[in-house]
Amino acid sequence: MSIFDQIRKPTLLLDEEIVRRNIRTMAKKAAANGVHFRPHFKTHQSCQIGEWFRAEGVQAITVSSVDMAKYFADCGWEDITLAFPVNLRQLDEIAELAGRIRLGVLVESVEVVHALGQRVSAPLSVWIKVDVGARRTGILWDDVETASALVKACRAYPSLHLKGLLTHAGQTYQAAYPVEVEEIYRQSLSKLQSLRHVLQEQGWAQSLLLSVGDTPACSIVQDFRPADEVRPGNFVFYDVQQWMLGACTWEQIAVALVCPVVSLHPRRGEAVIYGGAIHLSKEFLLSRGQRFYGLISLPKDGRWGEPLPGAYVARLSQEHGILRLFPHQLEQLRVGDLVCVLPVHSCLTAQAMGRYLTLDGVWIEMMPHP
Amino acid sequence: MSIFDQIRKPTLLLDEEIVRRNIRTMAKKAAANGVHFRPHFKTHQSCQIGEWFRAEGVQAITVSSVDMAKYFADCGWEDITLAFPVNLRQLDEIAELAGRIRLGVLVESVEVVHALGQRVSAPLSVWIKVDVGARRTGILWDDVETASALVKACRAYPSLHLKGLLTHAGQTYQAAYPVEVEEIYRQSLSKLQSLRHVLQEQGWAQSLLLSVGDTPACSIVQDFRPADEVRPGNFVFYDVQQWMLGACTWEQIAVALVCPVVSLHPRRGEAVIYGGAIHLSKEFLLSRGQRFYGLISLPKDGRWGEPLPGAYVARLSQEHGILRLFPHQLEQLRVGDLVCVLPVHSCLTAQAMGRYLTLDGVWIEMMPHP
Numbered sequence: 174m175s176i177f178d179q180i181r182k183p184t185l186l187l188d189e190e191i192v193r194r195n196i197r198t199m200a201k202k203a204a205a206n207g208v209h210f211r212p213h214f215k216t217h218q219s220c221q222i223g224e225w226f227r228a229e230g231v232q233a234i235t236v237s238s239v240d241m242a243k244y245f246a247d248c249g250w251e252d253i254t255l256a257f258p259v260n261l262r263q264l265d266e267i268a269e270l271a272g273r274i275r276l277g278v279l280v281e282s283v284e285v286v287h288a289l290g291q292r293v294s295a296p297l298s299v300w301i302k303v304d305v306g307a308r309r310t311g312i313l314w315d316d317v318e319t320a321s322a323l324v325k326a327c328r329a330y331p332s333l334h335l336k337g338l339l340t341h342a343g344q345t346y347q348a349a350y351p352v353e354v355e356e357i358y359r360q361s362l363s364k365l366q367s368l369r370h371v372l373q374e375q376g377w378a379q380s381l382l383l384s385v386g387d388t389p390a391c392s393i394v395q396d397f398r399p400a401d402e403v404r405p406g407n408f409v410f411y412d413v414q415q416w417m418l419g420a421c422t423w424e425q426i427a428v429a430l431v432c433p434v435v436s437l438h439p440r441r442g443e444a445v446i447y448g449g450a451i452h453l454s455k456e457f458l459l460s461r462g463q464r465f466y467g468l469i470s471l472p473k474d475g476r477w478g479e480p481l482p483g484a485y486v487a488r489l490s491q492e493h494g495i496l497r498l499f500p501h502q503l504e505q506l507r508v509g510d511l512v513c514v515l516p517v518h519s520c521l522t523a524q525a526m527g528r529y530l531t532l533d534g535v536w537i538e539m540m541p542h543p
Numbered sequence: 544m545s546i547f548d549q550i551r552k553p554t555l556l557l558d559e560e561i562v563r564r565n566i567r568t569m570a571k572k573a574a575a576n577g578v579h580f581r582p583h584f585k586t587h588q589s590c591q592i593g594e595w596f597r598a599e600g601v602q603a604i605t606v607s608s609v610d611m612a613k614y615f616a617d618c619g620w621e622d623i624t625l626a627f628p629v630n631l632r633q634l635d636e637i638a639e640l641a642g643r644i645r646l647g648v649l650v651e652s653v654e655v656v657h658a659l660g661q662r663v664s665a666p667l668s669v670w671i672k673v674d675v676g677a678r679r680t681g682i683l684w685d686d687v688e689t690a691s692a693l694v695k696a697c698r699a700y701p702s703l704h705l706k707g708l709l710t711h712a713g714q715t716y717q718a719a720y721p722v723e724v725e726e727i728y729r730q731s732l733s734k735l736q737s738l739r740h741v742l743q744e745q746g747w748a749q750s751l752l753l754s755v756g757d758t759p760a761c762s763i764v765q766d767f768r769p770a771d772e773v774r775p776g777n778f779v780f781y782d783v784q785q786w787m788l789g790a791c792t793w794e795q796i797a798v799a800l801v802c803p804v805v806s807l808h809p810r811r812g813e814a815v816i817y818g819g820a821i822h823l824s825k826e827f828l829l830s831r832g833q834r835f836y837g838l839i840s841l842p843k844d845g846r847w848g849e850p851l852p853g854a855y856v857a858r859l860s861q862e863h864g865i866l867r868l869f870p871h872q873l874e875q876l877r878v879g880d881l882v883c884v885l886p887v888h889s890c891l892t893a894q895a896m897g898r899y900l901t902l903d904g905v906w907i908e909m910m911p912h913p
Contacts, residue, residue: 181632182610215861237862238817240552257862258805260817261879262551281806282878309863310806310815343860435628436651436680445680447608447630451894455825490713491585491890492607492627493679508652509631520861524821525895527912542897542912 176532177431177472177511183448184431185522186513187529187537188476191427192217192409193225199391199408200229206397211235211254211384213406216520218539219529220248222409235404239263239270244540246274253277254384256341256404258302258310259285264292271295271332279339281312281319283326290330299327300339300384303368305361307343314340314364317371324377337382337401338365345389351419358390362399392420412519413468414458428529429470429477429513430522432494434506442497444506448514449492454521460485467514469496471505476532477513486514546902547801547842547881553818554801555892556883557899557907558846561797562587562779563595569761569778570599576767581605581624581754583776586890588909589899590618592779605774609633609640614910616644623647624754626711626774628672628680629655634662641665641702649709651682651689653696660700669697670709670754673738675731677713684710684734687741694747707752707771708735715759721789728760732769762790782889783838787828798899799840799847799883800892802864804876812867814876818884819862824891830855837884839866841875846902847883856884 176186196212203210212226213235223234223245233252236242239260242253254277259267267289270276277298280286289297301323304311312319327335342361348354365383372378386404392415397403410428411421432448457464465485470477481502488495494514498506506512516522523529529537546556566582573580582596583605593604593615603622606612609630612623624647629637637659640646647668650656659667671693674681682689697705712731718724735753742748756774762785767773780798781791802818827834835855840847851872858865866882876882886892893899899907 181636182608182630238552257817258815258878260552260803260805262803266551285878308811308813309858309860309865313810433630433632435630440683441678443678445628447627450824450826450891454820455891456820488679490679491894495679508628508655521820521825524861 175472175475176530176534177475179534180431180511182433183452183526185526185529186429186431186477187531188427189531189533191425192222195408195411195425195427196226196229199405200231202391203397203403208397208400209233209402211402211404212409213237213256213386213404214245215241216406216409217523218244219537220245221537223248223250235406239266241540242270242276246270251275254298254300254404255279256339259289261285261288264288268293268295271297277336280323281310283322286323286326286330286333290326290333293332295332297333298336299333300336303338303340303365305340305342305364306357307341309341309343311340314368317368320368320372321375321377324372335378335381337384338369339384340365342385342387342390345387346414346418348389348418351393354389354393354418354420358385358394361385366399388415389418389420407520410519410523413515413517414456417458423480423515426515426519428519428523429515430467430526431472431511431513434508434510434512437503437506437508439500439503442500442503443487444496444498444503446494446496446512446514447492448494450489451491452522452525453486453489453494453514453516454518454525455489456518456521458517463487465517466494467516469498470513470515472511472513477515480515545842545845546900546904547845549904550801550881552803553822553896555896555899556799556801556847557901558797559901559903561795562592565778565781565795565797566596566599569775570601572761573767573773578767578770579603579772581772581774582779583607583626583756583774584615585611586776586779587893588614589907590615591907593618593620605776609636611910612640612646616640621645624668624670624774625649626709629659631655631658634658638663638665641667647706650693651680653692656693656696656700656703660696660703663702665702667703668706669703670706673708673710673735675710675712675734676727677711679711679713681710684738687738690738690742691745691747694742705748705751707754708739709754710735712755712757712760715757716784716788718759718788721763724759724763724788724790728755728764731755736769758785759788759790777890780889780893783885783887784826784828793850793885796885796889798889798893799885800837800896801842801881801883804878804880804882807873807876807878809870809873812870812873813857814866814868814873816864816866816882816884817862818864820859821861822892822895823856823859823864823884823886824888824895825859826888826891828887833857835887836864837886839868840883840885842881842883847885850885
C-alpha cells in the first residue's frame with residue numbers, strides 16, 4: 174500500500190531521508206569551515222525533527238519566539254538563541270527561561286538592555302543585532318554610537334554577557350543570481366567586521382563573535398570566514414523560493430503538500446485542488462510577471478515526482494488552489510487524484526499545516542499553535 | 544484594568560458588539576428581501592459565534608470543508624451546505640454526515656453525481672455549481688449541455704434532491720467601485736436565470752432555486768431579487784479589503800490583531816511589531832502600487848481606535864511586521880507598547896490565530912486545526 178492511499182485531504186508529506194541529508198550536509202559544511210552551527214528551528218518547529226539534528230551533533234539552536242524557546246527547552250535543548258527583538262511584555266518568561274537553560278537574546282536599544290539587566294538575574298547571553306541591509310531590525314552597521322552605548326549598558330549588569338554581533342542578511346532573498354548572494358554575504362561580514370573593529374579600538378569590547386546565517390548564503394557560499402557562527406533554518410526543508418535562488422536543487426526539497434483534485438477545467442487549462450491559502454500560505458513568487466504559489470508534481474513510486482514543466486499553482490482562495498497546466502498534463506488528471514505541491518515557502522506551509530506525514534506513514538507533530 | 548494589560552503577544556481581539564450588529568444587519572436585510580439567509584461560517588469557524596447567529600434566527604449555514612461541516616454538525620447545526628466541490632476521497636464522511644443532518648453539496652461533473660448517488664443512501668441536497676465569471680469552480684453559465692447532463696444524472700438516484708443553481712461571484716473582489724459590485728451581482732443573477740430558463744424549457748427541472756452570495760455584493764446591493772438564498776461569510780468580521788471595496792465602514796470591522804512593538808526605526812520611518820505572516824497571513828492590497836498587509840490603530844478606551852491616516856503594515860516575515868508611520872505617529876510609540884492591526888483579510892487572520900479574545904477578556908475557541 175502506498176502512502177498516498179491513506180490521504181483524504183491536504184496533507185504535508187515529509188521525506189525523512191532528504192531532511193536528514195539536508196541537516197547532515199549543512200552540519201558538515203559548518204564543521205569544515207570551523208564555525209559554530211546553531212540552526213534556526215522556526216522552519217520545522219518539531220521536537221522530533223530536532224532529534225535528527227542532535228544525531229548530527231547539533232547542541233545549540235536558534236528560535237524566533239519565547240513560546241518556541243520554551244517548547245524546545247521542554248524537549249531538552251539547553252542552549253538557545255532567541256533571534257527576535259526582546260518583547261518587553263514577555264520579560265518574566267525570558268527571565269524564567271534564562272534560569273533553566275543557556276539563553277541568548279538580541280538587543281538594539283539601551284532601554285531594552287536596562288530592562289533585561291534589571292529583570293533577569295540568571296546569566297543571559299546578549300547579542301547586538303546589526304542591520305547590514307535587510308531593513309528589518311537591528312542598529313545600522315555604521316551606527317557606532319548606539320553600538321558603543323549598548324556595550325556600555327551591558328557592562329552595567331553582571332548577569333548580561335555580551336557575546337558579539339549578530340545579523341540576518343535577509344536581502345539575499347532578493348538576489349537575482351547566486352553570485353549576488355555571495356556578494357551580499359561578503360559585504361555583510363565586512364560590515365560586521367568594521368563595526369567590531371571600531372568597538373575594539375575604542376576599548377569597548379574585546380572578543381566579539383560574529384553570527385550570521387540565512388539559508389541562501391549558507392547554501393551558496395563555500396567559505397564562511399570570518400563568521401564565527403551560522404544560523405540557517407529553511408535548509409532543513411528548502412522550497413521553491415530557495416530553488417529559484419540557486420540555493421538547492423529540487424531533489425533537496427523535503428516537503429510537499431499533497432492535495433486531492435476536486436474539479437477539472439480543460440477549457441481554461443486549469444484544475445482545482447482541495448488545498449488553498451490556509452494550507453500553503455499566500456506566499457508567492459513571480460515568473461514572467463505571473464504570480465505562482467507552488468509547483469506541481471505527481472505521486473510516483475511512493476513519493477512526489479519531479480515538477481511538471483510549466484505547471485504551477487496560479488491562484489489561491491481559502492481552501493481552493495487553482496492549477497495551471499498544459500493540456501497533456503491535464504489529460505492525465507481525474508477528479509479524486511492527488512497532486513503534490515512543492516511550496517514556495519516551506520516555513521509558512523509547515524506553520525499552516527501544523528504537522529507532517531512521513532513517507533513511511535508516521536505523523537510528526539509540531540509545537541502547538543497558538 | 545484594560546483588556547490590553549493582559550496582552551503579551553499577538554492576540555486577535557474581537558468586538559462582540561460589532562459582530563452581533565453585523566449579523567443582525569445582514570439577517571434583517573435578507574429577511575426584508577424575502578430571501579433565505581444561509582451565512583458562510585468559514586470566516587469565524589466557531590461554535591460559540593455560531594450561537595450569535597442562532598440568536599438572530601439563523602438555522603441553515605454554509606461551510607467550506609467536510610471537517611467544518613462535522614464540527615458544526617457536532618454543535619447542533621442540522622442544515623448545512625458544503626460549498627466546496629465534492630472531494631471524492633471523503634465520500635464516506637459525506638455519506639455519514641448526510642445520515643445525521645440535512646446536507647447539501649455542490650456538483651459540476653456527472654462523474655461526481657454518480658459517485659454520490661452510488662455511495663450516499665441518506666437524502667442529499669444537490670446544487671449545480673455555476674461559474675458566472677469567477678473562474679474558480681463550476682460549469683460555465685452557458686454550458687447548457689453539462690447542466691442538462693447533471694440534472695439527468697441526479698434524477699437517476701432517489702437519494703439526490705436537486706435544489707438549484709449556486710454560484711459564488713468572487714469577481715466582486717476585483718471591482719473598482721461599489722457600482723461595479725452591483726453590476727456584477729445583476730449580471731450573475733441574469734446568467735443563473737438564463738440557465739434556469741433553458742433547463743426548465745427543456746423540461747429538465749421545474750423549480751430550481753438560485754443561491755448566491757459574496758460579502759461585497761450582499762453588503763452593497765440593496766435589492767437581492769431574483770435570488771432565493773444568500774450565503775455571505777466575511778461580513779461577520781469584515782476587514783480592510785471589504786472597507787476598500789466600499790462594503791463596510793471601518794467601524795464595522797470586528798477583529799484586530801493586537802501586537803507588541805519590539806523595535807523602532809525613526810530614520811526609516813518604521814516600527815517593528817511582534818506579529819508577522821504566521822499571525823496576519825500574507826494577504827495584501829495595493830495602494831498606489833505599494834503593498835500593505837494591514838492598517839494600524841492604537842488602543843483607545845479599551846478597544847482599538849480609528850486607523851492612523853497613512854500608516855500601514857509594509858512588510859511581513861514569519862514573526863515580524865514592519866510598520867510604516869509618519870514621524871509624529873512614530874514619536875508616540877515606545878518599545879513594549881501595543882498597536883492594533885486591522886487585517887486585510889479577516890478569514891485568513893482568524894484561521895492563522897485559531898482563537899479570539901473578546902473586549903471583555905473571554906477567549907472564544909475555533910474549530911481545531913488541522
